[in-house]
Amino acid sequence: GEDVEQSLFLSVREGDSSVINCTYTDSSSTYLYWYKQEPGAGLQLLTYIFSNMDMKQDQRLTVLLNKKDKHLSLRIADTQTGDSAIYFCAEFVSGGYNKLIFGAGTRLAVHP
């Protein structure tokens, strides 16, 4: 079946790196995503990675994918207070139908 698991909470000091982890179960996932959701706001796509890649870097964001272990991580360098939000990991399942399966989200709190 399809399932995405994330730890629920992460607290970091401003300026430090944050690492948010995710595991998924569907080996047929073609893409994996990180979305950001600020309070009262919609989902913002941060980045995504194709399943045949193992790393993608985009400015302060680094995504690592271990396909063998079905493990995805998001590293935010030099974390700022504006990064405080809920981060959702998601997998894209295709093959006759398309859908994104989301985890429950990791709340990132950045403190001075």
Added chain:
Amino acid sequence: GAGVSQTPSNKVTEKGKYVELRCDPISGHTALYWYRQSLGQGPEFLIYFQGTGAADDSGLPNDRFFAVRPEGSVSTLKIQRTERGDSAVYLCASSKTGSQANVLTFGAGSRLTVL
């Protein structure tokens, strides 16, 4: 339009009433999705349209929920005999097909509160 537009942004209704939520996707996007996000949870898939037809409605929780997309653009999610457990934010997303089918753009959502 420039983004995915959802109306109303907030809806408060009483238990047992009928509710319609509207989604206007990005122009030219043939795929449209509905998700439901309960408090403290991740978005949960409800239904996926490719054009006018529902390609996958496996996420609809029961027969009180129904969605249509008659002209392949605007979609309406309909909830009959609402229950307090239906309270959530209902999110709509759209995407192109082909090589960009995996990039979903989400609307801001419609927050439904059932009293």
